[in-house]
Amino acid sequence: MSNQTPQFPDAFQWGVATSAYQIEGAAFEDGRGASIWDTFTHTEGKIIDASTGDVACDHYHRYAEDVALLAGLNVDCYRFSVSWPRVQPDGEGAWNEAGFDFYSRLLDELARHGVGAHLTLYHWDLPQALQDKGGWLNRDTTAHFALYAAEVARRFGARVATIATHNEPWCTANLGHGIGQFAPGMADPAAALQVSHHLLLSHGLALQAMRATGTKARLGIVLNQWPATAATDSAADIAKARHEYARSVQWFMDPIFKGHYPELALEQIDRSAFTVLENDFTTIRQPLDFLGVNYYTRAFASAEEPPRSAPALLGVSDMQWETYPQGLTELLVGLHREYTLPPIYITENGMAVADEIVDGRVRDQPRTDYIRMHLAALDAAMREGVDVRGYFYWSLMDNFEWNSGYAKRFGLLHVDYATQARSLKDSALWYRDFITAQRAAARKRA
Numbered sequence: 211m212s213n214q215t216p217q218f219p220d221a222f223q224w225g226v227a228t229s230a231y232q233i234e235g236a237a238f239e240d241g242r243g244a245s246i247w248d249t250f251t252h253t254e255g256k257i258i259d260a261s262t263g264d265v266a267c268d269h270y271h272r273y274a275e276d277v278a279l280l281a282g283l284n285v286d287c288y289r290f291s292v293s294w295p296r297v298q299p300d301g302e303g304a305w306n307e308a309g310f311d312f313y314s315r316l317l318d319e320l321a322r323h324g325v326g327a328h329l330t331l332y333h334w335d336l337p338q339a340l341q342d343k344g345g346w347l348n349r350d351t352t353a354h355f356a357l358y359a360a361e362v363a364r365r366f367g368a369r370v371a372t373i374a375t376h377n378e379p380w381c382t383a384n385l386g387h388g389i390g391q392f393a394p395g396m397a398d399p400a401a402a403l404q405v406s407h408h409l410l411l412s413h414g415l416a417l418q419a420m421r422a423t424g425t426k427a428r429l430g431i432v433l434n435q436w437p438a439t440a441a442t443d444s445a446a447d448i449a450k451a452r453h454e455y456a457r458s459v460q461w462f463m464d465p466i467f468k469g470h471y472p473e474l475a476l477e478q479i480d481r482s483a484f485t486v487l488e489n490d491f492t493t494i495r496q497p498l499d500f501l502g503v504n505y506y507t508r509a510f511a512s513a514e515e516p517p518r519s520a521p522a523l524l525g526v527s528d529m530q531w532e533t534y535p536q537g538l539t540e541l542l543v544g545l546h547r548e549y550t551l552p553p554i555y556i557t558e559n560g561m562a563v564a565d566e567i568v569d570g571r572v573r574d575q576p577r578t579d580y581i582r583m584h585l586a587a588l589d590a591a592m593r594e595g596v597d598v599r600g601y602f603y604w605s606l607m608d609n610f611e612w613n614s615g616y617a618k619r620f621g622l623l624h625v626d627y628a629t630q631a632r633s634l635k636d637s638a639l640w641y642r643d644f645i646t647a648q649r650a651a652a653r654k655r656a
């Protein structure tokens with residue numbers, strides 16, 4: 211990888227990302243319904259530090275301050291999610307105007323600062339009322355999701371640049387239903403398959419419903435992806451890497467872009483474990499205006515027992531995720547060869563690392579290094595012809611990291627949860643200055 215400062219195109223969009231349950235708090239205010247994450251966090255033994263998102267970063271009340279802070283980072287755009295039960299408490303039927311008002315005020319504030327909005331419809335907080343009827347295992351949930359999507363598009367479509375249906379359906383299916391680490395806490399591999407199919411189906415239905423509103427917002431989906439690297443060049447390791455890639459990346463990409471599940475993945479599973487109607491693929495395979503890619507690390511595939519672990523030459527984060535920037539290049543170039551892709555946004559990329567507060571400065575050098583290396587890797591992919599339009603750092607601020615609670619910090623802004631004080635970490639200052647320098651260089655070229 212070159213150490214040269216990359217030069218991103220003039221129109222490249224710089225951003226930061228968050229999600230509703232992780233930052234908003236105000237979990238029981240202004241008519242918000244309960245979500246499966248409220249239920250999950252209030253169940254003993256599910257979250258490492260026994261914390262909840264009841265208050266989180268109190269963003270619901272501090273959104274104006276937060277928008278001012280993110281605008282101060284000089285970013286072009288902000289990716290956030292709408293809490294479905296905040297705007298439709300039961301996931302069907304009545305809308306909650308107070309919930310819509312909150313997002314409307316947030317959008318006003320972003321517009322006032324000239325920051326573009328990128329909205330995600332589903333970042334894991336399903337209304338508990340729908341879970342009580344089977345949640346994503348119930349095919350009816352897909353129709354409810356499409357109605358919710360259309361309502362959001364009607365109300366906000368003119369005020370946002372993009373709307374993504376789902377964030378990381380792989381996580382909802384596998385971590386939420388396959389191994390039970392995430393809400394709703396089910397541990398059943400067959401359920402994970404059925405849920406992944408219903409998530410894809412709901413994505414297709416939602417795109418159709420949103421398009422029917424005539425919205426100008428660009429529509430897409432956000433997938434978490436990682437290339438799978440074989441631990442050695444043994445045939446067994448190479449086969450294992452291909453299988454892992456089929457089960458994670460291609461499992462979601464193939465239905466959307468090719469209209470079927472990958473054969474290599476189907477061979478590994480019990481097909482009778484889930485119901486797929488033939489016409490579903492016609493629904494799922496809607497043209498996308500953009501694809502969001504979340505990248506954190508690679509999968510390291512070893513067929514040995516015990517499996518070899520990745521060399522992690524650049525270290526690991528507090529999540530124990532290997533820092534592997536070249537995986538971003540490998541992933542994007544691979545996708546570009548395999549699929550006819552729409553424009554891509556890197557909708558998440560970031561590192562959990564404990565910071566040190568020294569003389570009022572929040573030092574987090576590993577995070578700055580992580581971002582710098584991944585931007586170089588992104589630049590390398592773009593030089594290979596991959597059409598990437600923007601990059602969102604995950605996350606704007608430290609927040610509720612799901613089953614890891616508040617122990618893992620991904621933010622550019624440090625959050626002192628006792629006082630809710632936000633402060634800029636060194637990485638935030640670096641990111642701000644990097645964006646400024648990129649803009650200046652682009653102006654000079656023009």
Ligand code: PNW
Pocket residue numbers: 229232377378381434504558604611620
């Ligand atoms: C993503 N995995 O989650 C989510 O979109 C964010 O809400 C989250 O805070 C961020 O990444 C950091 O974790 C993931 O186990 C969770 O592979 C788990 C995995 C991947 C992504």
